[in-house]
Amino acid sequence: MAPGEQEEFREFVAARSAGLLRTAYLLTGSRLDAEDLLQTALAKAYLAWGRVSSADSPDAYVRRIMINQRTSWWRRSRHLDEVPTDRLPEAPGRDDYADTDLHDALWSALATLPRKQRAVLVLRYYEQMSEAEVADALGCSVGNVKSQASRALAKLRGNAGLRDDPRAALPATSIGAER
Numbered sequence: 001m002a003p004g005e006q007e008e009f010r011e012f013v014a015a016r017s018a019g020l021l022r023t024a025y026l027l028t029g030s031r032l033d034a035e036d037l038l039q040t041a042l043a044k045a046y047l048a049w050g051r052v053s054s055a056d057s058p059d060a061y062v063r064r065i066m067i068n069q070r071t072s073w074w075r076r077s078r079h080l081d082e083v084p085t086d087r088l089p090e091a092p093g094r095d096d097y098a099d100t101d102l103h104d105a106l107w108s109a110l111a112t113l114p115r116k117q118r119a120v121l122v123l124r125y126y127e128q129m130s131e132a133e134v135a136d137a138l139g140c141s142v143g144n145v146k147s148q149a150s151r152a153l154a155k156l157r158g159n160a161g162l163r164d165d166p167r168a169a170l171p172a173t174s175i176g177a178e179r
Contacts, residue, residue, distance in 0.1 A: 001049060009049050013042060016059060023063060026122040027070050029111050037073075041065040063127070064137050067119055074115060109159040117152035120145055 001009070017038070024034035024041070045052045045062050055061045110118055116138070123134045124145070131149075135142045 001046075005049055005053070008053060009046055012053075012058060016062070017042075020059070020062060020066070023122060023127060024066055026110070026126055027066060027119065029107060037066055037070055040069050044069070060129075060133065060137055063123070067138065071115065105159075109156050112159070113152050113155060117148050117155075120148040121152050121156075124149055 020041070021034055021038050024037040025031060028034045028037055041062055044065050045058075052058050052061045110121065113121070119138060120134060123129045123137055124131065129137065131142045131145045135145045138145070
């Protein structure tokens with residue numbers, strides 16, 4: 001990589017790391033896993049920086065790398081089963097992102113969703129991407145994004161932990177609306 005490209009990559013990382021880390025956290029549910037996911041995605045982006053930087057949206061390219069990497073990790077780990085024990089593990093300490101009960105309830109509800117539905121909601125509502133952008137990032141049709149979002153929101157609306165909190169209002173009619 002040429003020195004000018006290295007500087008361009010450094011500037012990209014400095015400017016976008018915080019936002020990409022938030023997305024990685026929403027995809028993984030863990031601060032440590034999010035940091036690993038982002039680092040892996042940035043390493044892959046570095047190796048392909050010529051293609052990444054010439055893309056219409058380098059952010060979208062890196063988010064796509066994160067989604068693909070998360071899917072790859074999930075596929076590798078799904079054969080590992082949980083083993084019940086008599087002893088509970090130590091409770092993890094709260095991290096910077098888990099300051100409110102609403103956040104915890106929302107994350108718990110998101111974690112119950114299938115990975116594609118969770119990715120659609122994160123990209124559509126947290127990253128505020130249009131349905132077409134989400135479809136492009138996930139490599140599926142706009143109709144698939146709409147149906148995945150609709151199913152996911154319906155499932156979240158039925159979650160008892162979110163029903164009682166008026167701050168947890170979920171988008172009602174914005175599924176078909178473009179930003």
